[in-house]
Amino acid sequence: VAPDAAWRDEVRGLAKERDAVLLAHNYQLPEIQDIADHTGDSLALSRIAAASDAATIVFCGVHFMAETAKILAPEKTVLIPDERAGCSLADSIDAAQLRAWKAEHPGAVVVSYVNTTAEVKAETDICCTSSNAVDVVRSIPADREVLFLPDQFLGAHVKRETGRDNLHIWAGECHVHAGINGPQLAERAAANPDADLFIHPECGCATSALYLAGEGIVPSEQVKILSTGDMVTQARATKAKSVLVATEIGMLHQLRRAAPEIEFNAVNDRASCRYMKMITPAALLRSLRENKDEVHVAAETAARARGAVQRMIEIGK
Ligand code: 13P
Ligand code: SF4
Numbered sequence: 618v619a620p621d622a623a624w625r626d627e628v629r630g631l632a633k634e635r636d637a638v639l640l641a642h643n644y645q646l647p648e649i650q651d652i653a654d655h656t657g658d659s660l661a662l663s664r665i666a667a668a669s670d671a672a673t674i675v676f677c678g679v680h681f682m683a684e685t686a687k688i689l690a691p692e693k694t695v696l697i698p699d700e701r702a703g704c705s706l707a708d709s710i711d712a713a714q715l716r717a718w719k720a721e722h723p724g725a726v727v728v729s730y731v732n733t734t735a736e737v738k739a740e741t742d743i744c745c746t747s748s749n750a751v752d753v754v755r756s757i758p759a760d761r762e763v764l765f766l767p768d769q770f771l772g773a774h775v776k777r778e779t780g781r782d783n784l785h786i787w788a789g790e791c792h793v794h795a796g797i798n799g800p801q802l803a804e805r806a807a808a809n810p811d812a813d814l815f816i817h818p819e820c821g822c823a824t825s826a827l828y829l830a831g832e833g834i835v836p837s838e839q840v841k842i843l844s845t846g847d848m849v850t851q852a853r854a855t856k857a858k859s860v861l862v863a864t865e866i867g868m869l870h871q872l873r874r875a876a877p878e879i880e881f882n883a884v885n886d887r888a889s890c891r892y893m894k895m896i897t898p899a900a901l902l903r904s905l906r907e908n909k910d911e912v913h914v915a916a917e918t919a920a921r922a923r924g925a926v927q928r929m930i931e932i933g934k
Pocket of ligand 2: 707792858890
């Protein structure tokens, strides 16, 4: 299936017929981002899903995102164009592992990144995304222990920002972001001394970026640790002519759209998420034609997870 005018007409026509809203994450293929009603980061898309009055949500992203939409809007039909679109980070902890961890820290507040399964969210007190993780942890009384999961690099970022000693971090990682490493970043930054560095906090190189800033190798005002949505906002605000981007490469499309006059380059141009890229033009068309793959979350699990997800979309509004 070529993403041509006939494809666009059919997708838009079927979306209208089904009263469907198309949501796309910033890491989706450019043609999927361009046809969606809304493109954004995990937090923005969750908020849109919760507020939408469409009968169907077609989530062009990965499975945990579609599940989160279903938890927030249980009465809607939620479709993902390919249900095999998983997430290595969400796979790094399951509900049984979390229950065992909680048993070791009775009374601790559990903060789970939105990149988790519905079953893990059901064991969680507050969910967060990369754009509000620091605010979520700050909202917890300082004397309470916190279990932060599953991303170790986002956890390290939150710990640095909040200065909390009683924050325990799960050792999970996203294989795409962990692969963007410090030496690569240092090399690219040295070759582009005037470039801003936009770094996603899931990256293995976030600590190196702060080291470069701390040592004066890169001026600290050029180093920004940002969620994907905040990268778009920052692209519109920066005076830099060139930006090095440390995240999944799908992000470059929205950045170039937001600020066409700036040159955006990936720190690692092989940082592509194979799960995000399963949502092809053909898969989207099939999804709308066949009303598939429908996402289900068991009612009891959804009920237990809903409070944690709702707290996430409220904080930092
Ligand atoms: P955000 O869009 O919330 O920054 O998340 C990044 C991510 O890795 C989603 O899979
Ligand atoms: Fe998961 Fe990483 Fe892919 Fe995001 S980029 S969906 S965190 S595997």
